[in-house]
Amino acid sequence: LFISATMEALSILSGILLLLLSGAQSHEPVLSEKLIRDISNYSEIALKIIDYSLTGPGANQSYNRLATFVDRYGPRLSGSSNLEDSIDHMLYLLQQDGLDNVHGEEVNVTHWVRGKEIAQLLEPRSAELSILGLGSSVGTPEEGITADAVVMRSFDELEERKDEVKDRIVVFNPTYVSYPVTVAYRVNGASRASKYGAVATLIRTVGPFSIYSPHTGMQVYNSSVPAIPTACITIEDANMLDRLERAGERLTIHLYMEAQTLPMVISRNTVAEIKGSVYPDQVVVVSGHLDSWDVGQGAMDDGGGAFISWQALSIVKGLGLTPKRTLRLVMWTDEEAGGIGSQQYYQRHREDADKYSILFESDEGVFLPYGILFSGSAEAKAILQQIGQLLVSINASEVYDNGGGTDVDWWREEKVPTASLANHNEHYFWYHHSNGDTMDVLDPEEMNLCSAVWAVYAYVLADLDDVLPRG
């Protein structure tokens, strides 16, 4: 999951607007009796999907497939051979699963490499600080950077103390408010400090809880100021440096980073389908991204999302169902480095926007699900709410606003509906972008439930008479 602060702010604002609007209008859209009956007629199929996923041949399948996959390939950063090898194998697996039209769609992606990286506190005592360089960061000179550090608790403090920043390493120690708010320090911290002459920045990990675990993620240079090396440190070390500065201690830090951006390479969005029986050129997309950060196993972010999406097709196929329109799985590439994979897919396919009923993306956890998040017209939302009734037995019938995700939000421009999974992901940011993103975070039964939710929505929407209405 990569959310730029701006994107998320817009998303929150649009959510508030939608809320105000929905509060203002006194009448809910009313579905035709035929449509209500059509959807209700899927209740038997929905139960079959749920049984298949929870206790049938699909039980624990997505978890076991994912474990085997990430144990074998590990983390899968854009540009890495890990990612390309894993895509090769994924194409093989999807073919083995008997899916249609299995192929990779080529994408030019960034290729940033971490290399060796070290941060050492030299004064007031010698200590190694655990760091993770931030994506797209430049490295240090060969001899590293040794400089005194200043600790800033906010961008406001940076502005107030800007005269103290020149030739210093700026340590940002903002209190965690929420990921979309606090991530601004990770995304923009380096350039904000570079503007005042800082030689490097260390950003407190963006997360609500840590056991001395640094979290990486993307950062963006402002081209009007020099690009300086930037890395995250742990919450614990940020707080320690903060206390030491307040106690009047001089902080001296040595930073060494080999990080560099190599020439772009060719990667692939991984695609597989169940071809529609009546409207094969119309599609419902289920998706997650196959790339991950280069730490941990990329099991949660976003192995889980990619694999329940595959599972949705597996379940439909396993039950011998063929929807009227095409059910398409896309496993995006290069989400973490900014979403180039999904952007290129959008650019290539946007002319067919009217044939896309909806794009689902799971990229915020596959924990215990309770429904779906949706972005689209009120009438389309009412249809999803009706489908949600098919999921009452597993307590996943709710439909909330603000569905979507980095990889599918491009389609909002064409008013194509998007949706994502509402799940108990309260601890998502404990593990996000860290070595803690492993299979241990996930649970087979929760993945079964997520897969069932995904499959019911995807199948029913792919089988209804019409694509979802636009706003």
Place this chain on the structure above:
Amino acid sequence: LFISATMEALSILSGILLLLLSGAQSHEPVLSEKLIRDISNYSEIALKIIDYSLTGPGANQSYNRLATFVDRYGPRLSGSSNLEDSIDHMLYLLQQDGLDNVHGEEVNVTHWVRGKEIAQLLEPRSAELSILGLGSSVGTPEEGITADAVVMRSFDELEERKDEVKDRIVVFNPTYVSYPVTVAYRVNGASRASKYGAVATLIRTVGPFSIYSPHTGMQVYNSSVPAIPTACITIEDANMLDRLERAGERLTIHLYMEAQTLPMVISRNTVAEIKGSVYPDQVVVVSGHLDSWDVGQGAMDDGGGAFISWQALSIVKGLGLTPKRTLRLVMWTDEEAGGIGSQQYYQRHREDADKYSILFESDEGVFLPYGILFSGSAEAKAILQQIGQLLVSINASEVYDNGGGTDVDWWREEKVPTASLANHNEHYFWYHHSNGDTMDVLDPEEMNLCSAVWAVYAYVLADLDDVLPRG
């Protein structure tokens, strides 16, 4: 906190026996009316202690003192200059605090050093495994050890599969039951595997929860088998290796450890007192250990325990109180490497056992307190229960069985009562012996409460007419 499996098993057994015995006896010991009145008379002083600690000059003092101390010195392993420098400074601080008889009591302690350590999974894929060598482990040869690995989920499985162990690295992946039970794999795993020809062992971290955080700790070689290198790995990696083995993959691991045991060095137990006004040669001891593992900050284990013990004396002194008998602070050295500091203290002072009313040790967290754990006679326990009534206002009046700790349990041999702090330490083993043991784990207000509990018990017991009755 170091608990050998045997010690803890004995402690649990004795607890069960005590429980059975206390259930069997139909009459509780009855305190004399005078003693009840004497203790009740401390209610005003107890309130002063509580106010002093929670909202008076003592508020947040133990937390702030500890933060300043561990930020400055970092972790403090036996034999290290960090530990000796921190003891020097502690002696200075205790003198500055105006305490009596501030001195160090010399102890010969072990000097194990970690050095560089690396574990790499070579097959079925290349991955770095985060490790922490275990205390007293030998290192590898200079070229490291490269061998295939076998995963054992229990000692029973090791016995069943002992023929597969020769020339292999044994990975132990036992399910976490509880620290005292599961720690046996850390303490004895290397020798159990060495018996069957293993060349090294990797032990799953002994803890209930992890964010990819390895936990070190002491291990003990059995002298009848070759000493082989041993380290802990994370829960996550242990589970991954387990899954890979079950999937039939060949596991090849390269292990490199520079760990070695150097000649013993002189360290010190750190002692300070408030000299008793009537029975200066009789003592009540409050204690924690100043040494720690060489990871994190040693803030929880056992900076917190050592500093609330200092705080107990600070509060009594700050209120201008002088108890009848001596209130002694001991900050033990070398607890983590097996308790040599407290053992030598016991050997040096055991002849005065009749003058020791009780020894308190805090080494299981300084989180929200709810009472005290106690080991001693039923009559002594009744006295502590009466004192507990002075702590009702802060919900810390309970007295449970099984008090004590590694550093004070020696005194049970002389029937001297021992006690420890009952506190909400449910997450203690999330951080124990890991880089997660930092100031972030602790809370100033919880430390204020712990300090108040500690000070009330210590002061009242030091000021009563008699030392606590033996069993």
